[in-house]
Amino acid sequence: MSDAVIMFLLIVVKLSLILGITFTLAAYMVLAERKLLGRMQNRYGPNRVGPYGLLQPLADLIKMITKEDIMPDEADGFIYYIAPGIVAGTVLFSFAVVPFGGPVTVMGRELVMPVIDLNVGVLYFLALSSLGVYGVALAGWSSGSKYSLLGGIRGSAQMVSYELSMGLALVPVVMLTGSFSLSDIVAAQSRVPFIVYSPLGFIVFLVSVAAESKRIPFDLPEAENELVAGYHTEYSGMRFGLFFVGEYINIIVLSAMATTFFLGGWLGPGPQWLSFFWFFIKSAIIAFFFIWTRATLPRLRYDQLMHFGWKLLVPLSLVNVLVTGFLALLFGWRLA
């Protein structure tokens, strides 16, 4: 077999592994969230399907797939059908640049562990998270329902606003690294993770990420008690499932990104193969924090949400950029 064929096969194996693990993780993220939320509310959470409820994601999947796929008469057919795909698709695409482990050598060939090591990884990630807004906005608009429309409008306004502070929170990271490549960013944290250099940036990023993934203090696009289910009110079956899976893959991606940008990515003590473990642990801690937040905080009011984004987070992240830049210049922090 020629060299190219072996490389091709290796890449295919890698891709299918990544895709499979991502979907499984997303499914178990749902289970973990339901279990943890349950325990935080003094109840058990799902524990009937399989031992400790471990087969619950499978049961949910079967239920979702076998449910009827309904489209309201008022809906705008094509857009209505592709909107969930946009949400799930953009999130899956952004998983392509997540560096979740050190390079692995298989059969004498080195495989990089993000799917692709883009030199503009940060921009790619930001661009895709902006594109995700379209899924929400179009789903809300095409459903032909007032609740969906309100949810879609809220969703697009919220995600556009919080994108700004999210991007600004990443500026110090890029400044300190001098590169948009995620592997360079990880490499630059080989001694000290960026959370030490830019703790404010980390906090702003976490909050913006929670808003970006429509997590609970910021879940206005799907506020149950005012908008039924917001932008996905009219969806059923696996199309709703795609929104759901997309949302949870998004949480995984964003936790992974927070790990990469601020917590030193896959770097950690021990041999190279432990890097996956370190990455998983760090991301899991951030994901746990999101679940914990969901159990703790009530939903913001819409004006509070906008004020919080524009009057607090954006100025804070701007100040953070200035201060970190100033300090970097003063002490000559240039890490890569």
Added chain:
Amino acid sequence: MTEFLAGMWEAFATTLKRLFERPVTIQYPEEKRVLPPRYRARIVLTRDPDGGERCVACYLCSAVCPVSCISMQSVEGEHGRRYASWFRINFSRCIFCGMCEEACPTLAIQLTPDYEFSKRTILDLVYEKKDLLVDNEGKYPGYNFYRHAGVGVVNPKGGNPDEYGPVDIQGNMP
């Protein structure tokens, strides 16, 4: 700002503490609550200590029932002993309010803590007299209405310990 941070700290600490507490959920089919004896669920017709039916078919339970789920037909046996020729409770309508039990003068109709009698067919919830009658005295052991009632069913009229004999109205002197 300090207030905000303190509030956040307290909220997050509370939820984290709950995470390590034992859930209060009762895992129903495996675990069951021990219900108090006066819990109101499946209705039974009890018997007196001598093994006879307590019910005298007075229709009070049927009359007081807010959803009219109790129906019966009274007949009279020897010595004026009344009983229900048939007695029917439609549990698909019953709201388990316990008013029938309160109304019953002979302590015959009683609610029990047995709540596990759901059925697949709604008609199975219509309980006839044979389904309702039980072979015990329920919550009030030792009570027999006809030993206190002044009706000559168990003993001849006036033969019960706390009763006088019939008054001779002819010879009744002031």
